[in-house]
Amino acid sequence: MSDTHLQDIIAGVNAGDIVPYLGAGALKGSVNTETGEPIPADSDSLILAMNNGKPMAPRLMYEFPRAAMDVELKRGRSTLHRFLDTTYNTQSWTRAPLHDWLAECRPSYVIDINRDLQLQSSFADTPHTLIRGIARIGGTNYRFRIHHYDGERYSASEIDQSEVDPSLPVLFKPMGSPLPDATYIASDADYVDYITELMGGFAIPDFIKSYRKGRQYLFLGLRMTRDTERMVLSDFIYAAGEPAGWALIPAPNDKERRFCKKMNIELIEADVDDLLASTGANAANDRIEVSAEGIRR
Numbered sequence: 079m080s081d082t083h084l085q086d087i088i089a090g091v092n093a094g095d096i097v098p099y100l101g102a103g104a105l106k107g108s109v110n111t112e113t114g115e116p117i118p119a120d121s122d123s124l125i126l127a128m129n130n131g132k133p134m135a136p137r138l139m140y141e142f143p144r145a146a147m148d149v150e151l152k153r154g155r156s157t158l159h160r161f162l163d164t165t166y167n168t169q170s171w172t173r174a175p176l177h178d179w180l181a182e183c184r185p186s187y188v189i190d191i192n193r194d195l196q197l198q199s200s201f202a203d204t205p206h207t208l209i210r211g212i213a214r215i216g217g218t219n220y221r222f223r224i225h226h227y228d229g230e231r232y233s234a235s236e237i238d239q240s241e242v243d244p245s246l247p248v249l250f251k252p253m254g255s256p257l258p259d260a261t262y263i264a265s266d267a268d269y270v271d272y273i274t275e276l277m278g279g280f281a282i283p284d285f286i287k288s289y290r291k292g293r294q295y296l297f298l299g300l301r302m303t304r305d306t307e308r309m310v311l312s313d314f315i316y317a318a319g320e321p322a323g324w325a326l327i328p329a330p331n332d333k334e335r336r337f338c339k340k341m342n343i344e345l346i347e348a349d350v351d352d353l354l355a356s357t358g359a360n361a362a363n364d365r366i367e368v369s370a371e372g373i374r375r
Contacts, residue, residue: 103299108174147266167256211252213268221281232258239283295323
């Protein structure tokens with residue numbers, strides 16, 4: 079892996095030509111400010127956090143959406159959402175070093191499949207457009223909600239895609255987040271509905287469909303082994319450039335190598351830490367705070 083190659087990619091992100099696509103590993107280094115425990119982000123850590131630190135049955139430990147479906151069926155959808163709200167909105171976490179870098183370079187478009195608030199916090203002093211996925215909701219043909227952030231707070235209600243200011247950065251969180259109001263894609267049933275509509279073209283706004291043509295992506299902290307995440311990724315990078323992008327994956331397995339080849343994604347056997355080292359980014363973590371009125375650092 080050439081450091082020069084990484085620096086070229088970093089320059090592309092800074093220029094707005096390469097779109098960061100964030101997986102669970104993008105939150106590496108973020109810990110609870112009271113306990114010091116890492117923020118739950120990947121499948122296993124989310125399942126353990128949801129089940130009070132105890133493993134669930136092996137068939138449920140396979141993937142978080144499956145375990146979340148079990149909780150939803152036994153204790154209700156509200157229980158699942160309350161867990162995610164408590165985890166990402168009530169508890170306080172130090173900032174992940176990668177998010178400090180994103181806060182500095184301010185990409186014009188970021189896709190983040192995590193459900194936390196750190197990306198939104200990174201743009202807390204910058205007007206932006208927030209898009210979040212929704213599932214199993216009536217009264218709309220779409221599977222997304224759009225809010226405008228004016229630099230201090232989010233709009234009280236969602237806006238129509240025709241009202242979006244194209245000059246503002248776009249934060250796309252397909253799996254949702256707690257603010258400005260909680261919405262999540264979490265259980266198997268959520269993913270079935272969301273991915274079905276994603277494949278049908280109803281989960282991505284039209285202005286993003288136009289903007290993404292020819293774009294390239296930088297996949298950070300994303301292991302490409304989960305079918306649900308791979309299906310979401312495939313649709314989000316439709317009409318990508320040549321190559322479609324670069325994936326930082328340390329010691330990729332055969333499944334990841336085959337998928338990246340199929341999707342025309344170049345593998346870089348490195349990690350988020352290697353990227354940050356190439357940027358010279360400060361790895362110090364700051365506490366983040368969130369409130370119902372907005373997000374602030």
